[in-house]
Amino acid sequence: MSGQPxxxxxxxxxxxxxxxxxxxxxxxDIAGFKAGRMSLRxxxxxxxxxxxxxTLIHLQCHLGLDTLSWARLGxxxxxxDFSALAVQAASDLARDMDLDAHFVTSDVYDxxxxxxxxxxxIVYTGVGALCWIPDMERWAEVVRDLLRPGGELYLFEFHxxxxxxxxxxxxxxxxxxxxxxxxxxxxxxxxxxxxxASIPAAATPTVQWNHPLGEVITALxxxxxxxxxxxxxxxxxxxxxxxxxxxxxxxxxxPGDLPSLPLMYVLRARRDVGTAxxxxxx
Numbered sequence: 001m002s003g004q005p006x007x008x009x010x011x012x013x014x015x016x017x018x019x020x021x022x023x024x025x026x027x028x029d030i031a032g033f034k035a036g037r038m039s040l041r042x043x044x045x046x047x048x049x050x051x052x053x054x055t056l057i058h059l060q061c062h063l064g065l066d067t068l069s070w071a072r073l074g075x076x077x078x079x080x081d082f083s084a085l086a087v088q089a090a091s092d093l094a095r096d097m098d099l100d101a102h103f104v105t106s107d108v109y110d111x112x113x114x115x116x117x118x119x120x121x122i123v124y125t126g127v128g129a130l131c132w133i134p135d136m137e138r139w140a141e142v143v144r145d146l147l148r149p150g151g152e153l154y155l156f157e158f159h160x161x162x163x164x165x166x167x168x169x170x171x172x173x174x175x176x177x178x179x180x181x182x183x184x185x186x187x188x189x190x191x192x193x194x195x196x197a198s199i200p201a202a203a204t205p206t207v208q209w210n211h212p213l214g215e216v217i218t219a220l221x222x223x224x225x226x227x228x229x230x231x232x233x234x235x236x237x238x239x240x241x242x243x244x245x246x247x248x249x250x251x252x253x254x255p256g257d258l259p260s261l262p263l264m265y266v267l268r269a270r271r272d273v274g275t276a277x278x279x280x281x282x
Contacts, residue, residue: 002239007185007207009206011132014205015062015082015083019063019086020083020085021272024061029064034093034097035063038072039069040070042249043249043266044154044266048122050074051073051138052073052074053075054076055076055119056070056077056120056122057078057082057111057115057122058077058079058125059111059143060081060125061090061103061126062090062139063089063090063093071101072099077100077101078101079102079104080106080175082106082107083101083105089101091103110135110215111146112145119146119147119151120148121151121152122152122154125155125156125157126157126279127158128158130157131209132206134185134209136215136218137222137223138217140225141223142221143220143225143269144223145184147225148278149273150271152269152271153267153269154266155265155267155268157264157267159232159261159265160212160213161214161263162177162185162262162263163177164178164179164210165261173241173261177210179212181209181210185208213230217230220267220269225269225271226269226271226272227267227269228268228270229267230266232264232265233263233264233266234263235247235249235252236252237251237252240252
């Protein structure tokens with residue numbers, strides 16, 4: 001790990017600790033997934049429509065359930081994650097389920113080289129990915145370089161307003177972090193607990209960043225991508241507070257007698273054919 005940024009070492013240690021635990025977690029429900037459950041949300045499959053035959057790369061894929069769900073729908077998929085333990089678990093799942101999927105161990109910033117500079121019809125990145133990387137300009141360049149002309153980014157992510165709010169408060173909305181992260185990130189964020197609480201968050205220190213919508217959109221447009229949709233959602237894949245109510249698409253929203261909150265968003269962007277691409281890296 002020598003020479004790696006301290007935030008990267010902390011974050012990788014946490015995800016390596018969580019990967020084997022998530023394989024037995026009820027949240028991930030590996031047995032149900034093997035039996036046919038899809039991990040994608042209905043709006044994701046409706047948005048992207050027919051993916052059969054299309055090439056798709058899933059950045060920060062963790063155990064690869066979303067990656068393999070796209071493979072079940074006929075996409076030719078590649079999953080990429082910086083945890084070799086998670087990548088091995090994803091590869092094992094693909095083999096056990098006889099699904100055609102390729103998984104690569106790599107930091108997201110090194111993704112183009114890791115896939116030998118192949119390009120894809122779809123760059124997909126899912127829930128809870130962006131908070132683990134500090135630089136949206138570099139990330140946007142990676143997305144741009146992975147997309148073939150005419151290809152599309154599909155981003156389904158926690159809303160940066162939701163990211164500010166304390167997750168442990170059972171019934172009260174408590175502001176935990178600022179909307180604008182310091183450059184060094186938030187170092188008291190702790191580890192993830194949504195799928196396993198056997199390791200206390202304090203025992204797995206991490207560094208995380210909240211990326212406002214303006215930062216993400218500006219980074220993508222600066223590298224020449226065209227934003228085609230931004231949809232803010234009043235629902236969440238996680239039941240963060242006990243008073244949240246289930247929705248018909250398997251998510252959760254605030255009850256009707258409380259104000260709604262922006263909890264997640266979908267952003268789509270396209271690399272147009274013939275668009276001149278200008279790098280903004282310094």
